[in-house]
Amino acid sequence: MSIGSTIRNQLVDSPTSLAERxxxxxxxxxSATYPDLAEMHVIDLGGTVSAWQRAPIRPRRVTVLTFEPEGEQVDGIEARYxxxxxxxxxxxxxxADLVYSNAVLEHVGGAERRQRFAETVHSLADRHWIQTPYRYFPIEPHWLFPGFQFLPVAARVAIxxxxxxVHTPTQDAASMTSSVLSVELVGVTELRHLFPQSEVRRERFVALTKSIIAVKT
Structure with missing residues (x-):
């Protein structure tokens, strides 16, 4: 394993990493926000069956809507394309009783599609928990590079x-350009615009906002 992979593993990828904590x-x-979570039907937008299998909590039923279904229903968890x-x-x-999404909103592809994503959330349940990395945290969470999100596309591709x-190293310029363009972080103002009836919570790291969550109970 390279030094870069070792560092990334310690920060975000391993079961004992900072990100895992x-x-x-x-x-x-x-679980504290929704004490009756174990009795709920939860729709997960953009998640995975395996993530719910590893989760320390388990709703009564989980439906994962994703571009990459992982097979048939397992332990009350099903994936639909x-x-x-x-x-x-x-x-x-x-x-469903609750719509859940973790670190997906920034990947859906532009402001118009984020609006359509929010409309889907509102149509599927009265309650939701929509988490996304915060645009103004100084370390971009996908590339683990300071200020990466504020650089021109060409500079991001070169870096x-x-x-x-980087999570998936490649020297291919076209592949890296696609990867760079697939991430567009959002801030509190846009999240409030998308979810105007929701509370916006902040996850902090050393007093800085690391992630933001639109919560409706």
Whole structure:
């Protein structure tokens, strides 16, 4: 394993990483916010079956809507192929107790699709928990590079091709450009615009906002 991979593993990828500690704290906060979570049907927009299998809490039923379904229903968790910004006709009557999404909003592809994502959230349940990394945290969370999100695309591509902490290293300019363009972090103002009836919570690291969550109970 390279030095870059070792550092990244310690920061975000391993079961004992800093990011994993944040994830565990987020599960605790989710459970505290919705004490009846174990009795709920939860729709997860953009998540994975395996993530719910590893989760320390388990709703009664989980439906994962994703571009990458992982097979048949397992332990009350099922995956359905769907674009969360444009639900297929067969899923438009789907309803649940809670819509959950973790670190997906920044990947859906521009302001218009984020608006459509929010409309999907509102259509599927009265309650929601929508988490996304905060645009103005100084370390961009996908590349682990300071201020990466504020640089021109060409600079981000050049850094991404050389930076040792990137998740999926590649020297291919086209692949890295696609990767760079697939992430667009948002701030509190946009999150409040998308979810005007929600409380916006902040996850902090050393007094700085690391992630923001739109919560409706």
């Amino acid at each position: 944040f994830r565990l704290r987020r599960w605790e906060n989710l 769907a674009d969360a910004c444009a639900l297929p006709a067969e899923l438009r009557d789907l309803r 991404g091709r050389r930076w040792k902490l």
